[in-house]
Amino acid sequence: MAWTEAKLIAEAILEGFERHFRLFRETTAGAQARFEQADWPAVQVAARERIDFYDTRVGETVALLRREFHLRDPSDTLWRRVKVEYMRLLPQINQPELAETFYNSVFCRLFDRHYYNNSYIFVWPLISTEHLEAEVPIFRPYYPARDGFARVIARILRDAGFERRFRDMRRDIRCLLLAIRSRFPANRAIQQNFQIAVLCAPFFRNKGAYIIGKAINGADQIPFVVPILNDPEQGLYVDTLLTGVEDISNVFSFSRAYFMVDTEAPAAVVDFLRPLMPRKGKAELYTAIGFQKFGKAEFYRDFIKHLRYSSDEFMIAPGIRGMVMCVFTLPSFPYVFKIIKDRFPPPKEMTREQVKEKYQLVKMHDRVGRMADSWEYSHVAFPLDRFSPALLELLDAECAGSLERVGDQLIIKHLYIERRLSPLNLYLHSADDDDIRHAIGEYGDAIKQLAAANIFPGDFLFKNFGVTRHGRVVFYDYDELCYLTECNFRDIPEAPYPEMELSEETWYTAGPNDVFPEEFATFLLTDPRIRKVFRARHRELLDPDWWRARQASIRAGHLEDVFPYPVERRFRKDREEFPRRYPHLADG
Template sequence: MQQDLQTLAHHLLQGFDDYRFRFRQITQDAPQYFAQAHWQAMQQASAERIDLYETRIKSTCAHLPALAHQVAIWPDLKQVYRQMLSTRLDAELAETWFNSVYCHLFAHAGINNQAIFVDAEPRPIQAHSHIPLTRSYLRQQTGFAALFQTILTSYSLGVPFFNLQEDCQFIESSLIESLPSYILADPYLDVQMLHTVFYRNKGAYLVGRILSGGHSIPLVLPLVHAESQGVFVDTLIIDPEQVSIVFSFTRSYFMVDVPIPAEFVAFLKQLMPNKETAELYTAIGFYKHGKTEFYRSLLSHLAHTSDQFVMAAGVKGMVMSVFTLPGFNSVFKIIKDKFAPPKEVSKATVKAKYALVKRLDRVGRMADTQEFSNFCFPVSRFAPECLQELLDVAPSTVEVQGDQVLIHHLWTERRMIPLNLYLQQANAKETVAILQDYGRAIKQLAAANIFPGDMLLKNFGVTRHGRVVFYDYDEISDLTEMNFREIPEPRFPEDELAAEPWYSVAPNDVFPEEFATFLFRDPQHRRIFQQEHAQLFQASYWRSVQDAIHAGQLLDVYPYPAQQRFRFLEEIL
């Protein structure tokens, strides 16, 4: 039996190695796409990499011997597999792979720490690895411009800088304006930069930190490839909150080569101490291990608090029911068994929409989700009214089994303040700012070929950074599939008084003229929105965006304010 377990463990690890090899292959193509400005290839590679995990899990499971299908052997198999991970630099990812195989074979049944890696394994980061994590650049009495010229020229981007000297002068001026005088005067200042470049969509990012005395300041240099001119440094980011936005849960995953994931994430955690470990793994493409870390964090929260699940604040959805834990910054979403009119989508369609969002370029305007099956917690952790509502609206999904609540299928998502609730509490300045950002969110989604469908305020949330994010996906469609029309002139005066429209309406027809009254009950909100985004009420605007998409234009949406950019190389929404 022991030899059979050894063979099976090797089989599982071989499947993981095949996955990791292909994952790194896809990732390592990103520098070429950036250098050649192959933006659509970059997006396609990102989507392929997301799909890769499930594809390889299914392939591995399809070729397992019969022994693997005996649930009783898995505790012993885990011990054999654990021993094989002792010298690996990506052991935590291999543990998640083991868990995924088990869950695929046994439909998430019988999950416990004896059979799989529910708890994190105590394992020190392999500090003795021969793979260096960072490069160190000492100031040594030179000015910041000279220091950053050395830093920038040490990276091979495959395309030259258009004006490196000017870039470095911009960086120096920005640092002088932002850093305290005692750091600016430090002759022994050290800049530590990660070796690898972060690629996402049309951008590349150099990431590191400034060390001075006992101070550590995060540093991000976003690079833009202006195809006719070369590479520019677009801005400098040293504010931890802005660095956190660069790694936001609302954006696509970075394409970055990570030889030692735990070490890499530990470095990023030092730059962003308020960012959850799960989010950092997810941001660099290891979203399945991010899910593992999320689940462990949830278990820890429940073990150390008396929090109960309660229904989430906001208008109740017609398709999804949403609940949350007051002290845990996430919501949990399940599909209702029956949808209130006029919703006509099916459960399968809703699941497909959420899977689609995972693969899309979310342009900083759509929340990432994690999907769970057979989510099980004690009845005592649910507020009675919350549990009753879940049982009422989704009896096929939610079951009480003894003292446990079993939820067959759900999604988790970052908790935000629903936009309609935010506006109820906002002052005049906050109202103007958030309504302007609401319009920008709609425009940026449209330019990414995403039509939200139901654009009501209740379907958008506000993050802690004051950004508007869409989070209700059951009606999303490709913008290019929609038919944007003007409302025809009435034939007779009586037409406008009729209960039914005097013109035909096909399923994909959209009439933007109706948005003003449909979206805003408050006339003041409508006026504020129209001052900056009146074109959203014009069918011609939406058709122009469709034309741009058909022409192959990809939107540039940067995770920092437009006014912070060193140059305005092109228009930003």
């Protein structure tokens, strides 16, 4: 009887997962139609809704199990048998790693963390996915040495499966040929087995589609991305060619929204991508294609391994301490851990739940490459002896409500984990003039691109922004964040008499949503070098009219273009220069 019940429970959990994956794929598969119809509002809605699918299906499955089965304490043999029965079902599907994570989520929703061990859940994966790339075709091979680059490029564009026509495919092919010839010297040896491998399914995000592949030349693998944009009036067009690890890593950045790519075997897609971005782990790549729950589980496994093979202490993260979060890090591990404080000192007036809502807003919103994504965890066990005394003292003083000591472990009841960045204020403190020009240019661009996505950071202080290893400036302190359209941008009224302008007290009042952009200069631009660069590059950010114009554009339903690559890399100039520089290719 127990084995029969275990099998029924296992089947119910797998049915819950299969329903989740089916609905996930239906929404993902619709990305192409939304892109080709230029239905940008629907693109944003689908991206937000898909993030919630997993928790919704887990909740439905938990409710079914509670309703249909008399659930007992998992310390008996039933749930060990359920796990065995579930393992027997996994080889029949092409997403076993995702199904294991779904099982874990259901179990952890049902029972206390005391049972979170490999006897009851899949702490470590048991089903291999290495065979899936061979069994489920996910890429197409092409042979330029045999068929010619022009024909291969045309075939790649057609094989992508777009139903909407290209407005000028011949010109797109010419631009790609020009880009290839300009970036790869003619004297570079082409091996006999040279080929191009392209993922069958395009990747979709925001207003772009991306063809992703690699050129295989002997032992070399050169990653490339071909972004496709949609002119609603004239058709599709190739916007640029991105090549190399840095370019493709920026497209897959942790500060951007998740891709939609329809695939039956996500593990096979990730295995294809991993050699192209060797500094990104499986956790980041699964997250990038929308499987953030599995990415979260995989990240935790990597973290456990790292703890086993390291000995340094967790310590307070460098930088100015925040008023809302305690932040700590492990020097040998490139991430930070953030815990909401028990109490917030004045002038902060918010609750713990409001802080969590801000982080959820960022998770659901288009991050336009300027907001750091985070993994949210509950009841995480850390080895207590790995915490520095100073960090333990800080956590006990500021976050005691989130802590629990169990034996030699410190249980943190709720935390966020993010990629570690260099705080912009520290970066600027030691920067030379060239670094300041770059960083302040990036800082202003970040604010402008967030505004384009209807996000107002709230607090513009440099300490709330970080610099990535690629030199990109990213916002990461979300407690003051709000929608741009919620703000009331005001001009500073004229002082009743001139002497008041020299007073430390303001002569005007401000409502809770009032923002005075002219004030930004007062607290941001105290360093003459920074002030000079900021006023040269981003003076408009001090103008209330500029902010009001952004609001009007958003309210009118306009979705601005924000590219995951430099604007100067686009083909607009190449389109003009190609016939002049390569007349022999002007006709195809």
